[in-house]
Amino acid sequence: MAGDQEKTAILLIHGxxxxxxxxxxxxxxxxxxxxxxxxxxxxxxxxxxxxSRASMAEWKQQVKxxxxxxxxxxxKVMIAAHSMGTLFAIQQAIEKPVDALFLLNVPLKxxxxxxxxxxxxxxxxxxxxxxxxxxxxxxNAYSIxxxxxxxxxxxxxPRYLELFSEIRKTxxxxxxxxxxxxxxxxxxxxxVSPKCREICRDNRFVCVKMLENSGHFYxxxxxxxxxxEDFHRMVQQIQNETSG
Numbered sequence: 001m002a003g004d005q006e007k008t009a010i011l012l013i014h015g016x017x018x019x020x021x022x023x024x025x026x027x028x029x030x031x032x033x034x035x036x037x038x039x040x041x042x043x044x045x046x047x048x049x050x051x052s053r054a055s056m057a058e059w060k061q062q063v064k065x066x067x068x069x070x071x072x073x074x075x076k077v078m079i080a081a082h083s084m085g086t087l088f089a090i091q092q093a094i095e096k097p098v099d100a101l102f103l104l105n106v107p108l109k110x111x112x113x114x115x116x117x118x119x120x121x122x123x124x125x126x127x128x129x130x131x132x133x134x135x136x137x138x139x140n141a142y143s144i145x146x147x148x149x150x151x152x153x154x155x156x157x158p159r160y161l162e163l164f165s166e167i168r169k170t171x172x173x174x175x176x177x178x179x180x181x182x183x184x185x186x187x188x189x190x191x192v193s194p195k196c197r198e199i200c201r202d203n204r205f206v207c208v209k210m211l212e213n214s215g216h217f218y219x220x221x222x223x224x225x226x227x228x229e230d231f232h233r234m235v236q237q238i239q240n241e242t243s244g
């Protein structure tokens with residue numbers, strides 16, 4: 001029975017159009033004894049049409065089911081998420097006994113920059129210079145097969161409308177969050193406004209850190225180091241609570 005009480009798990013949730021490999025830099029920091037559930041949301045990792053046929057409701061249900069399963073079989077559960085995945089993480093943590101949140105680029109406020117269009121075009125065409133770290137990072141974070149039939153992308157419109165709805169919903173309820181959370185916002189994010197910080201400032205359970213030289217997908221070496229140190233610290237804290 002003692003061993004059962006010491007079980008710990010981490011749920012990893014990628015963003016829209018993303019991939020589970022987004023969390024690769026953190027995997028080595030997770031204790032070997034922890035159970036890792038690195039979700040691949042339906043419609044990701046396939047074709048443009050596959051993505052269109054998926055839905056926000058299915059993604060939310062995937063997250064809900066995965067978390068409930070982990071909570072049934074583990075004493076403690078941590079969630080790490082990126083972008084859209086952070087919305088699901090926050091919503092679930094408000095409803096369920098999650099022990100910690102590690103959230104990257106939480107889209108509570110959206111903005112559109114020129115770099116977003118430039119990077120999207122580079123990824124779409126596949127014409128990326130070897131020294132273009134930002135576009136390479138976006139390409140590595142993008143899980144959908146390239147499709148030159150432009151009209152097929154119209155099927156993505158409902159998914160993004162659903163995303164904006166989830167953003168509004170999460171923005172309204174984040175004040176209810178009582179789970180210890182690290183939130184990282186990139187100052188140069190192509191699509192998430194750094195002003196998201198203002199929405200979280202009155203919640204004492206949330207620690208927001210600004211990544212000065214990073215974007216939505218690209219993280220500078222110094223910012224990566226900061227996040228890894230904090231991730232390790234959060235993991236160690238959960239480990240200490242479990243052993244104690």
